[in-house]
Amino acid sequence: MVEKTLERLRWEKGRILVVSHIDPDGDAVGSTLALYHFLKKIGKTVDVVLKDPVPRNLEFLPGVHEILQDPQLPYDLTVVVDASSFSRTGFDPVPEFGEILRIDHHITGDQYSPFDYLDNTQPSCGLLILHLIRAYDPEIIDRDIATCLFTALSTDTGSFKYLNSDPEVFEAAADLVRKGAHPGEIAKLVYQRKSLTSVRIQARVLQNLKIVANGRVAYVVVTRKDLEETGALPEETDSLANYVLSIEGVAVGIKFLEDEGFWRISFRGKGVVDLAAIAESLGGGGHRNASGARVPGTQEEVVSKVLSIVENALHSLDLNTVAL
Numbered sequence: 001m002v003e004k005t006l007e008r009l010r011w012e013k014g015r016i017l018v019v020s021h022i023d024p025d026g027d028a029v030g031s032t033l034a035l036y037h038f039l040k041k042i043g044k045t046v047d048v049v050l051k052d053p054v055p056r057n058l059e060f061l062p063g064v065h066e067i068l069q070d071p072q073l074p075y076d077l078t079v080v081v082d083a084s085s086f087s088r089t090g091f092d093p094v095p096e097f098g099e100i101l102r103i104d105h106h107i108t109g110d111q112y113s114p115f116d117y118l119d120n121t122q123p124s125c126g127l128l129i130l131h132l133i134r135a136y137d138p139e140i141i142d143r144d145i146a147t148c149l150f151t152a153l154s155t156d157t158g159s160f161k162y163l164n165s166d167p168e169v170f171e172a173a174a175d176l177v178r179k180g181a182h183p184g185e186i187a188k189l190v191y192q193r194k195s196l197t198s199v200r201i202q203a204r205v206l207q208n209l210k211i212v213a214n215g216r217v218a219y220v221v222v223t224r225k226d227l228e229e230t231g232a233l234p235e236e237t238d239s240l241a242n243y244v245l246s247i248e249g250v251a252v253g254i255k256f257l258e259d260e261g262f263w264r265i266s267f268r269g270k271g272v273v274d275l276a277a278i279a280e281s282l283g284g285g286g287h288r289n290a291s292g293a294r295v296p297g298t299q300e301e302v303v304s305k306v307l308s309i310v311e312n313a314l315h316s317l318d319l320n321t322v323a324l
């Protein structure tokens, strides 16, 4: 599959767009930038677009200042990276995006082209981009590409902690380190540059942490008022779903973040529930252990709707046999 995708990219003589999902994470930003650097290096005309701002801790990634917030239509080919469907990019699928090609480490969602590259055996989209670039020429991987891909891999494996960290992941990481990625530097930049406001908002919303479903679900709610009174930005609440998931016995961590007229919901899991399916049932998307959706309604409506879906999914499982 990777060869076909690569061939399609090689044929393209026109304008290419590389785009990923709203609320971009390390895999989204790292993978799109790595693909962007690669396509530029092989002489393509390419733009990279992310609708939402890049999280502050990822602003060190090489090429980040070349990311546009609006597509410069028209394109001949649009590559949707790390997203289950075009709609996850936050843009309307007008014909001016040209032919659509999807690269994702998730096989559910929409298919667009016989040249799609979908492989759910890989823990990070960064690895798909790595395989694609290697299929062209491994020598083309420079320090910039290696840094973007190592960051994608590190963030989507939870710093190589998740169950999906198999030997291939460490081999790929070793290769990227050989090509110039610095794991210690990247870890410091990604994980140890929290803003004071992000710590303050965490302290505030954690006071209202709720544990439900017999201790299996932990959730927090972040309102506009919480953001205003702490001065925190919405993206500074990014780690909260993961943080509450870290509680012993909790299988699903959820963050509800108020936006204008809707709630942004982040799900994080320990592998027992398919959170991609839950997010998709709410019109969102993502992966088994990390997904998101945007749901309109009041706080009470949205929280009770989401919790009942999650509790239903947990209900059918025997959690006494799993280590949590």
Ligand SMILES: [Mn+2]
Pocket (backbone or CB within 6 Å): 027, 028, 082, 105, 123, 124, 125, 156
């Ligand atoms: Mn990903």
